[in-house]
Amino acid sequence: MYAYDAYFIDCAARQKSPLLTLDRKLRRAARELNVEVLEV
Numbered sequence: 001m002y003a004y005d006a007y008f009i010d011c012a013a014r015q016k017s018p019l020l021t022l023d024r025k026l027r028r029a030a031r032e033l034n035v036e037v038l039e040v
Contacts, residue, residue, distance in 0.1 A: 001025065001026075001029060005023070005025075005026050005029070008021075008026070009026070009029060009030050009033060009035055012030065012035050012036075013033065013035050017036075018035075018036040018037060018038040019035055019036070019037050019038070020037075020038050020039075020040050021037065021039070021040070022039065022040060027039070
């Protein structure tokens with residue numbers, strides 16, 4: 001995982017907002033951290 005991917009997950013978690021992504025690996029990592037994901 002790239003640092004900016006981790007940053008996006010962290011920002012979504014801190015803001016309690018869903019993460020918007022098309023990236024499968026990023027989506028999987030976010031879900032493992034209980035961050036809501038919206039596919040676009």
